[in-house]
Amino acid sequence: MENSTNKTSGKCPFMHGSNTAAEKSVTEWWPKSLNLDILHQHDTKTNPLGEHFNYKDALKTLDVDALKADLRELLTTSQSWWPGDWGSYLGMMARVAWHAAGTYRLADGRGGAGTGNQRFAPLNSWPDNANTDKGRRLLWPIKKKYGNKISWADLIILAGTLAYEIAGLKTFGFAFGREDIWHPEKDVYWGAEKEWLASSNNRYDDVETPETLENPLAAVQMGLIYVNPEGVNGKPDPLKTAAMIRETFKRMAMDDEETAALTAGGHTIGKSHGNGNADDLTPAPEGTNIEFQGLGWMNTKSRGIGRNVLAGGPEGAWTTNPTKWDGGYFEMLLDHDWELTKSPAGALQYKPVNIKDENKPVDVEDASILTMPMMTDADMAMKVDPIYRDYMEKFRADHDYFSDTFARAWFKLTHRDMGPKDRYLGPDVPTEDLIWQDPVPKGNTNYDVEAVKAKIAATNLTIGELVSTAWDSARTFRGSDFRGGANGARIRLEPQKSWQGNEPEKLQKVLHVLQPIASEFNISIADTIVLAGNVGVEKAIKNAGLHVNVPFEKGRGDATDAMTDAESFEPLEPVADGFRNWLKQEYAVTPEEMLLDRAQLMGLTAAEMTVLIGGMRVLGTNYGNTKHGVFTNNEGALTNDFFVHLTDMDYQWKPATNGIFNIVERSTGNTKFTATRVDLVFGSNSILRAYAEVYAQDDSKEKFVNDFVAAWTKVMNSDRFDVK
Template sequence: MDGNDIAAGKCPVMHGANTSLNTTVMDWWPSALNLDILHQHDTKTNPMDPDFDYGEAVKGLDFEAVKADVKALMTDSQDWWPADWGHYGGLMIRLAWHSAGSYRLADGRGGGGAGNIRFAPLNSWPDNGNLDKARRLLWPVKKKYGNKLSWADLILLAGTMAYESMGLKTFGFAFGRTDIWHPEKDTYWGAEREWLAPSDTRYGDVSKPETMENPLAAVQMGLIYVNPEGVNGNPDPLATGAQVRETFARMAMNDEETAALTAGGHTVGKAHGNGDAAALGAEPEGAPLENQGLGWMNPHMDGKATNAVTSGVEGAWTTNPTKWDMGYFDLLFGYDWELTKSPAGANQWRPIDIKEEDMPVDATDPTKRVMPMMTDADMAMKVDPIYREICEKFIADPAYFDDCFARAWFKLTHRDMGPNTRYVGPDAPTEVLVWQDPVPAGSTGYDVDAVKADIAAAGLSVADMVATAWDSARTFRQSDYRGGANGARIRLAPQKDWDGNEPARLAKVLAALEPIAAKHGASVADVIVLAGNVGVEQAIKAAGFDVAVPFAPGRGDATDEMTDAASFDVLEPLADGYRNWVKKDYAVTPEELMLDRTQLMGLTAREMTVLIGGMRVMGTNHGGTAHGVFTDTVGALTTDFFVTLTDMAYKWVPMGDGTYEIRDRKTGAAKFTATRVDLVFGSNSILRAYAEVYAQDDNKEKFVKDFVAAWTKVMTADRYDLA
């Protein structure tokens, strides 16, 4: 296009390429390594000032005032979205539940800790229908308190205040959740490309719930947990009960917590299906511009709460849906139930020969009484023998039920916040709970230099010291703030026996470090990390530099009694690209497993690159293998990994067993061996760009400093007292 084109009124910008065609790198080259998962929390999307710290800002919040405002909101019904019985409690509880309920134990992802329900796909999941209205109702509160109150905190607070406003004595509430500012679009929610696709697609055998694909917890794409109509929409309370058990276990709940949450969640509020679901508008992400982010618009709402359509199931579970009581059990166990259909055509259960006084009043018209209902999951509480026994225990002791539910609700809404040291606010409970992975405070009064001297004299190799510290710290998950070096749980079951931790080598290193910790009054956790630092400093000196590795004492040592060993099983690494190890062959590649581990640890692609390069030349590979150790001076923190990788004097030859030989182009002589994880830093264009930076002659010292910074980030990731 030239000047004549512009003068003639033709637009000088080429249109269409980015809108009508799929033209992302992954669309053109789907087998390329996609690094997007490492950019989920890119600071470029954050609108807050660089020095803004929500953890500090929220401490200045008027906690009592915001709680009062949220409670007042519950009964301030709006014409544009009328409240059931004039009370938004059920809606706010569902918002909080569905925000927190996406959490899954396997990888710690999901949950309400980051306000992710504000974004796609969660904001448009079928199971989250009309929760967009709940968030808009909360907007005046968010607007008023601004930066001191995150959406993540407000959403979960709303559910807790809803329960309090209806009579429940809650277990407490903690603030401190920091919002994200764009969707975690690379979180794996399932392989389906259709909402509510039959759950068979994510099970090896749908009749065996334990065969559900990991790390998934919900039974179908677009659901938070189970299908309320039954397995694949087919009513069968016993089969549904089995799915409930597996799903809630994957959300970190046991049978008693599951029964309490089901009963307590359905003690208040109602389901909505009094109309034609097909008449609803598109979900928020698919809605037209004029809807301004609202979805599922109902042309037949007519300002009446009774006319709402959400799940398609219709009705309340109890006689008094705005009151915390034992009404759920009264109806479920007080009547026989039969299958029926809602006005929207959904399968649900209704009581046989119910007394009129046991029927709830209409959500809009208090002069009318309407039929209550139960879902298939509710019927499972009565039919499944384990759940029934638990419910009968609750019925016999209402105070016990109240306490069980309050604790389970607190766990549901706080599970992904990590240890209680992250809690903010006057209502944070002081009772220490085992699922919080408690760690006692450690000593800070010992002589760090004296400990380092004893470590250096203990006869351990650089590789042994660095690998042990790494193995202790690499369990950290930024997704739910579990794992990490604090607590030294690497010396306890189950971690001491994990294949990835090389139990024999670990036992040897611990045998050398534990007496040093006892001698100086330091925690074993501190000494493990300090030994890693000693190893890194020795490697730095061997490379010709003098750079100190920062260290802050104060870690504590957890005990077996403080450790829920079963819940730690999910933290076991099945692969560790940093130590060039894969437990077995998996459907995904080792380099993809490396990205997943990197994202969970909260590291960037650059930090991953510098750590891999340093770990290789220090000889920290699992089992002492030589793959990727591209140096003749093992144990020195040099840039040799990157120099070799980018040197065109070599060629890379696949050996047919998943490994490669690095051969001299002229002589054909084999120089080194490598794995896919090693070579991806030369083959992927983004990672190669980083590798080339560190391969430059003028960046040897930069590499050392960058490695130390990334190493320290890993070692202190769980030190919330340092933030």
């Protein structure tokens, strides 16, 4: 007994790491297991503000003028713990806002400044975001004072916008309305690399061909916002960098002129910080010691503030007057020859061959000291690329034009992921409608819904045609950047009317029937399409022996071609839709993983996804009218048959060909149904099976219908910000 006591007396009674990342996840133990974490992003349990908090209502109590006055004072008052360059934080706050917004990518609408995600890993610790943590800490007294009346997401972008105003730019406007998240975004794929700043070769099929950058990525290396300032893979070559810049900004929906304006305007104020030794810095915020309280990149070996700050690597200002909105960037870039050099941190950058003292910027702490300006490889790209060079010359010749172009591009950069203008709040929202906001006119609400439904019900359109057309119109909605959806009825315009997944021939047949009804009642085709889907669902409910009305919200409008940036809508094209059991082609990613991605973008929970799949199958909405997953003998009735047969142990599930499975009766060996991977995952995955079993129960027939109607209505109204 004595020996036993001695053996255990020094042991810690807790299991180290058992509640942290040290323990393997389910998918680490079983790599083929479907990871549903992406759908748990909609879980609100992590929100400390509670389910009843309404940010829109809180904003109504915000004193915007007082907030701006406090921010202006903060931005122009240097703090001893982190002194501002030249006594202000203009460049710093512009950078914090820029790097928050600059993660947006058009391909999936993810990233951007709309959620305050820069506060969390991995973004808070990206190498390219070095010292943005200091900017957020400087903003903390403002956030503390105004509390829940202002989100971090709004505060960051407002601070960056005011920084430009203080410098002298007439900004285009500003909108409140970004709501904070409270945990890292697991749904955003930032790349497969396992180390920061890994070679660009890892995410390109051919690094010499920028268009081969892996989708949906927009940055050239892990941990960067855009491109490597030292050149492609750190090797200076301005023409190659220009090609990288063009593709990167295109993936943010920016054209060449906007790209040139943003580059020039971004480098008109502030400086780059590379006056130190990276070995002297503590780790990034997410990996630093507890005593630093979430501040990373702290210099504990030598002076690391003021002129000695180290962040990105290059060192120096781009202009003579880095706190003023002027044309100094063009004069510096175009009027000097440049040669390669290195910063004190060892980063490759360019310095002017000859420069007069009066054109040199002064030291950030001592105005009597002159410093050497610098340019990065990305800046030199603006000089040597003929298209970008033309814009540089144009901007230099017309400062007002440059200011307006930058102001509009900055507004687009910082608001692109907010979605339609109906989500914009506050006194500074511009009145002008911009095409990238996907404008939709207000629709008529003065009509008899039941009369329209009766007219639709009397047509020869099938339940499957009515439901699938409404679904195809609404499924484009992305909760990432709030684009797409049924409002606007862009399914009848290019490019959507020609998308393979929308079955163009069938779509035109349905529209040919519905458009005269819309005209007769003087309502939008958008409302008519959604109403038609509701009619189809209600018919199917009646066929199942129940009576449930599907809620409907009037007032959708019809967009026109002139209101539609067709090119920017191309990335919204579905290449797979598990809800309609369709794949455009075979992909390396499994169909069930693509289903999860689509469901998450649509804002669906795992339970909502499950009930929608079961309903869509029995309604006969499969692409091409295939019968895969249609586990019923009563197609067109909204029954729970999909789940009943899926969980029935009287069947066996046998692989056939091309990803199709036969559902075979054990007693006879006859094939009763066929299925895809998307169908069978609801029986094989333990979490999804738990949901499927709920809906398969004998007492769940009404619950299934009610839950389907609720999820269906959510999808149809997902983009109705005008009534939310």
